[in-house]
Amino acid sequence: MTTLHSKWEELADIKDELAARDWFMGTSGNLAIKVNSNPIEFLVTASGKDKNKRTKEDFLLVNESGNPIENTDLKPSAETLLHCAIYENTSAGCSLHVHTVANNVISELHGDQGKIDFQGQELIKAFGLWEEEAILTIPIIPNHAHIPLLTKEFQSHIYADKGAILIRNHGITVWGKDGFEAKKLLEACEFLFQYQLTLHQIKSK
Secondary structure (H helix, E strand, O other): OOHHHHHHHHHHHHHHHHHHOOOHHHHHHHHEEEEEEOOEEEEEEEEOOOOOOOOOOOOOEOOOOOOOOOOOOOOOOHHHHHHHHHHHHOOEEEEEEEEOOHHHHHHHHHHHEEEEEEOOOOHHHHHHHOOOEEEEEEEEEOOOOOOHHHHHHHHHOOOOOOOOEEEEOOOOEEEEEHHHHHHHHHHHHHHHHHHHHHHHHOOOO
16 A cells, blocks of 8 residues: 555656646646556556646556556546556556647657657767767657557557657657656657757758
């Protein structure tokens, strides 16, 4: 119970921080944090909630298939299967998904290439890329309306215990060993996206 409570508070704190940045427009976005590894159990945001508020119904505990473990009227986020794919294929402890103007525009500008690369940017070090010629590649996948199909495509780009994937005109999902790392990666990605858009605007003048 202590673990569940501490994980709940950790995820709630992350939600509060991201909400303060206005990254949950129109109840969009979803967050998850692993509570147990064997069997896999994790907290995930309840569907349709105002994430700018902190309540006792913000999250619910689900199993490896994304189904609620206890009887509840709450529904897991529609994209819970993406979090399931992460925890099934990695040792990650937290995964975050947000929709921002920057990540949507970047995903559209580079969507036909199926990826965006960043090189020579300080913030790629958040992903452990310290070499001078290192390249951070973030895949961009189609925004399939059918969640199982979206999950299948998403899962094919999960290569490591931390990472990021853009869904075209939808949002970004990042994952890391714990809440701190996942939030760090999300912040790094959003900085890189905003930088790229600003640079694009300057060069197009």
